[in-house]
Each structure stands twice: as C-alpha cells, then as structure tokens.
Amino acid sequence: MAHEYLHNVVTLKLDQDKCIGCGRCVEVCPHRVFRLNDRKADIVQHQKCMECGACALNCPVEVISVRSGVGCAYAVLKGKSQGTGPDCGCCG
Amino acid sequence: MMENACPENEHPCRTRKVQATWTWRDHLGAWKMRWGFGRNRYRVQPGLYAMGLPSPEDPVLVTANYKLTFDVLRRSLAGQNLWILVLNTHGINVWCAAGKKTFGTDELVKRIRKHHLGQVVTHKTIIFPQLGAPGISAHEVQKQTEFRVTYGPVRASDIQAFLANEMKANEQMRTVTFTLRERLAVVPVELVQALRYFLPIAIPVVLLSLLGGINLSIATALAMLPFLGAILTGTILFPILLPVIPLRSFAAGGWLLGILYAGGLALFIHAGGWLAATLLLILPPLVSFIALNFTGATTFTSLSGVEFELKRAVPMMVASAVLGVIAYTGQLILGG
Numbered sequence: 001m002a003h004e005y006l007h008n009v010v011t012l013k014l015d016q017d018k019c020i021g022c023g024r025c026v027e028v029c030p031h032r033v034f035r036l037n038d039r040k041a042d043i044v045q046h047q048k049c050m051e052c053g054a055c056a057l058n059c060p061v062e063v064i065s066v067r068s069g070v071g072c073a074y075a076v077l078k079g080k081s082q083g084t085g086p087d088c089g090c091c092g
Numbered sequence: 093m094m095e096n097a098c099p100e101n102e103h104p105c106r107t108r109k110v111q112a113t114w115t116w117r118d119h120l121g122a123w124k125m126r127w128g129f130g131r132n133r134y135r136v137q138p139g140l141y142a143m144g145l146p147s148p149e150d151p152v153l154v155t156a157n158y159k160l161t162f163d164v165l166r167r168s169l170a171g172q173n174l175w176i177l178v179l180n181t182h183g184i185n186v187w188c189a190a191g192k193k194t195f196g197t198d199e200l201v202k203r204i205r206k207h208h209l210g211q212v213v214t215h216k217t218i219i220f221p222q223l224g225a226p227g228i229s230a231h232e233v234q235k236q237t238e239f240r241v242t243y244g245p246v247r248a249s250d251i252q253a254f255l256a257n258e259m260k261a262n263e264q265m266r267t268v269t270f271t272l273r274e275r276l277a278v279v280p281v282e283l284v285q286a287l288r289y290f291l292p293i294a295i296p297v298v299l300l301s302l303l304g305g306i307n308l309s310i311a312t313a314l315a316m317l318p319f320l321g322a323i324l325t326g327t328i329l330f331p332i333l334l335p336v337i338p339l340r341s342f343a344a345g346g347w348l349l350g351i352l353y354a355g356g357l358a359l360f361i362h363a364g365g366w367l368a369a370t371l372l373l374i375l376p377p378l379v380s381f382i383a384l385n386f387t388g389a390t391t392f393t394s395l396s397g398v399e400f401e402l403k404r405a406v407p408m409m410v411a412s413a414v415l416g417v418i419a420y421t422g423q424l425i426l427g428g
C-alpha cells in the first residue's frame with residue numbers, strides 16, 4: 001500500500017532547462033518523484049515528495065529547489081515554542 | 093570487537109574488527125531501543141571497521157554510530173569482506189542525523205581523511221546509505237576527497253543483493269516503504285512517549301482523590317480510563333489502520349478515529365446526552381493530536397504538510413476541548 005500525504009503544499013521545483021541529466025535526483029529520492037526522460041529529469045510524482053531535500057543537495061548544477069525539513073509535528077511545535085524553527089527531538 | 097594487530101601496515105591497524113553475529117547483549121540493546129529506554133547512550137565508536145578480511149579492493153560502506161543502525165548493518169553483511177566507515181552522528185540514526193547534517197558532507201570528508209581511506213583502499217568509491225542523502229552533497233564530497241559516492245539501497249536487508257548486482261539498486265531497493273511491520277516497530281516508542289505525559293498527571297490525581305475516600309479514588313481512576321483508551325487508539329490503532337483511513341490529513345484521520353472510539357464508548361456505557369457530548373468533544377481532538385504527532389515516525393510526511401495541518405487543526409482541537417469542558421460542567425449542573 002503506497003502512502004500519500006497532503007497534495008498541493010509541497011514546495012519542490014525543478015528548472016528543467018538547466019538540468020544536465022546526471023540522474024542523481026532519481027538515485028537519491030526515496031519516493032521516486034523523478035524520472036529521467038531524454039537526458040532530462042522530470043517530476044513524475046510531485047505529490048509524493050516529503051521535502052527531505054536530498055535531490056536538491058545532490059544536484060550538481062543546483063536546479064532543484066525545495067524547502068527541506070522534517071515532516072514531524074513534534075519538531076514543528078517544539079521549534080515554534082522555542083523560536084528556533086523545526087527541530088526534531090523525537091529521534092535524539 | 094577488538095583492536096586488529098597487524099604490524100606491517102599501519103593504517104588498517106587502526107581499524108577494528110567486526111562480526112555479523114549478534115550477542116545476547118545486542119539483542120537486549122535492540123529491544124531496549126524499540127521501547128525507548130536509554131536512547132541517548134547507545135553508540136559505537138566512530139572510525140573504520142573491517143568486516144571479515146577485506147582487501148584494498150573491497151567496498152567501503154558508510155554508516156552512523158547509533159549502535160542499532162550499526163548492528164542491523166553488520167548483521168545483514170554475513171559472509172562479506174568489506175570496510176565500514178562509521179561517522180560520528182552522536183548516536184543518532186542515519187535518517188535523523190542526515191536531516192540535522194551531522195551525517196553530512198563535513199563529517200564524511202573529515203573521516204575519509206582521518207582514517208586515510210585513500211591509502212586503505214585502491215578504488216575511489218564509497219557506498220553511502222540512500223536515506224543519508226539529505227545530509228550530504230555527493231559532488232561536494234567528490235570535489236574534496238576524490239571519492240565518488242554511490243548510494244546504497246534504502247534497507248540494509250538489500251545490501252547483499254546490491255553488492256552482488258555490481259552496486260546497482262533497482263526501483264524497489266530505492267523506494268521507502270511503511271509496511272505494517274515497519275509501523276508496528278515504531279508503536280512501542282510512541283506509546284511509551286504518550287504515557288510519559290499521561291501517567292505523571294493521572295497517578296497523582298488518582299492518589300490525591302484518595303483524600304476524599306476510596307470510592308472517589310476508584311471513580312477518578314475510572315474517569316481516567318477513557319483518556320487511556322484515546323491514547324491507545326492514537327498510538328496503536330491509528331498506525332495500524334493508517335493505509336485504510338480514507339483521509340490524507342493525519343489530524344483529520346485521527347479525529348475520525350477518535351469520533352468512532354468516543355461514539356463507541358458512549359454507546360457501550362449507555363452515556364446520556366451530556367456525557368456523550370463530553371466524550372465526543374474531548375476525546376477525538378486528543379486522538380487527533382497523537383495521530384498528528386505520528387507524522388514524526390512516518391517515512392512520507394512533508395514539513396509543509398505538517399505545518400499546514402498544525403495551523404488548521406490545533407485551534408480546532410483547543411475549541412473542541414473547551415466545548416467539552418463546558419459540556420462536562422453542564423452535566424454536573426443539570427445532571428444527565
């Protein structure tokens with residue numbers, strides 16, 4: 001069973017024109033959001049992005065942008081209450 | 093684990109030997125981690141480890157120094173000869189440490205240099221766990237160390253197949269799942285965490301009510317049970333039912349489950365109007381809140397989504413709880 005979270009809130013963007021087709025984003029994405037077509041990356045499952053940021057950090061030409069962070073309510077609440085931004089305390 | 097004594101070559105000398113098998117201590121430790129005891133101290137020494145009898149041509153795997161992560165990795169590598177480079181993530185697992193960037197570019201580059209990896213092995217490839225990718229920038233590592241990062245599979249259980257397949261991962265190996273088994277694995281920690289908030293409130297309240305006599309104390313303890321039920325609904329039932337709950341929002345899904353629970357409870361105890369209203373107003377937001385917190389344990393929720401939910405759900409939870417208290421007061425005054 002494939003889980004899916006909220007649609008239309010995800011911040012992932014790709015500037016396809018500047019993509020050099022290295023395939024790193026396809027390799028790192030744990031939700032198979034990208035596919036390589038004609039030596040260009042394509043976002044094929046935008047709604048599945050969990051904003052982990054792996055693709056953006058590993059794109060050698062920096063054509064992917066995403067507001068990355070942990071999708072963890074506890075972290076968001078903790079960050080808000082301490083004014084530090086989302087910080088995960090759940091996992092240590 | 094013991095120091096490897098090999099006089100002729102200095103660098104591998106500093107590596108420790110490691111085996112695939114688990115001792116009873118490892119099993120006990122893993123069990124304790126699953127229940128959330130002593131999480132902050134379960135670590136292995138960072139550094140370079142030798143699994144089997146690796147040669148300079150054998151692969152290098154990178155992992156975190158959370159002992160459970162390390163143990164699961166080595167257990168999955170039975171029969172292999174290879175190197176394991178353990179980064180210092182302060183005892184935090186790969187995924188969480190990558191998010192914090194402690195399992196990151198700087199630490200990896202530092203460890204490659206510190207342990208003279210370029211002299212230990214003759215090749216220029218390191219296998220990094222795919223779930224650690226949010227922490228490092230592969231091209232940056234290559235620029236600084238000449239080592240090329242190849243991302244290994246998501247699950248340790250696929251590593252043998254990955255190595256046998258010329259270090260190529262198929263789609264299934266690259267995809268994160270959240271199976272019933274994986275969901276159940278995180279339930280104990282969630283449950284223990286929720287009870288950590290609940291018991292310090294519930295136990296003193298019940299003890300305090302002893303002042304009013306044993307009957308009042310029993311009544312108070314009984315009054316706590318619906319809350320305990322809500323906690324169990326949120327921490328156990330919600331994760332189990334997650335794929336069949338027809339709402340993508342965790343807050344909404346939890347609320348729905350809470351309504352079913354509170355409604356069922358009201359029917360079961362033949363609650364009158366006021367009491368039923370109280371249960372239906374107070375318990376569902378509690379289940380919803382616990383469900384929303386479960387986002388932290390999942391493998392697919394995004395930060396934007398969680399913020400979106402929190403912004404809308406928390407005011408509704410507060411409003412519902414306040415109405416619940418009003419309904420409870422109404423019941424006390426008017427009876428029913």
Ligand code: SF4
Pocket residue numbers: 012028029030031032033034048049050051052053054055056066
């Ligand atoms: S941010 Fe993570 S989940 Fe989203 S597309 Fe990039 S790699 Fe995939």
Ligand code: SF4
Pocket residue numbers: 014018019020021022023024025026040041058059060061062063064
């Ligand atoms: S990582 Fe960047 S350059 Fe490489 S395929 Fe993906 S988008 Fe294109």
